[in-house]
Amino acid sequence: MSRIVDHLLGLHGLAVYLFVGLLVFAEDALFVGFVVPGETAAILGGVAASRHHASLTLVCATVVLAAILGDTVGYEIGARYGVRLLSVPVVRRRARAVDAARAQLARRGGIAVFLGRFVAFLRAVTPFLAGTAHMPYRRFLAYNAAGGLVWGVGSVLLGYLAGNSYAAVEKTFGRATALVAAAVVVIGLVVWSIRRRRRGVGRP
Secondary structure, three states: OHHHHHHHHOOOOHHHHHHHHHHHHHHHHOOHHHOOOHHHHHHHHHHHHHOOOOOHHHHHHHHHHHHHHHHHHHHHHHHHHHHHHOOOHHHHOOHHHHHHHHHHHHHHOHHHHHHHOOOHHHHHHHHHHHHHOOOOHHHHHHHHHHHHHHHHHHHHHHHHHHHHHHHHHHHHHHHHHHHHHHHHHHHHHHHHHHHHHHHHHHOO
């Protein structure tokens, strides 16, 4: 892992975007998240930007796009080969965690897709499980894009602001962003519920 970190922080320009983008994409599309969390790559992309090795704006755009595309590929793989891939050793060894993720997806639907973006294991399996469950793609994409945007920009900015302190920050980032994401969802649901009731009262 330390070799990957050292290599990434030694890159400049286009190489930074390619390396970070591929790791974030592969985390969700190919289950690489079991080994190398895309969150680490996104934070390190922000660190690289803070060292003027890359553009902060382009790193953010790369991470967000790679996250959304990676989730989409993971969804398609789940929709087409989900049942067979659930028996793959790397997935079977985490059967309990996978079952818990499936239960969350069944209960919360799109919100589970959004929140899953902020937890390393769920980030790697939720798109796949959503495809396996045949969640409508438009619904999946809406929550996937929202989660990818919040998580991607937040991860990169955190790395940018942390600079050389990224190692300590990265350890606590997952929990903090999960709590923030949960708060955003709750507030959004409350606002939506209030507006819906007001529209209902205004009708004849």
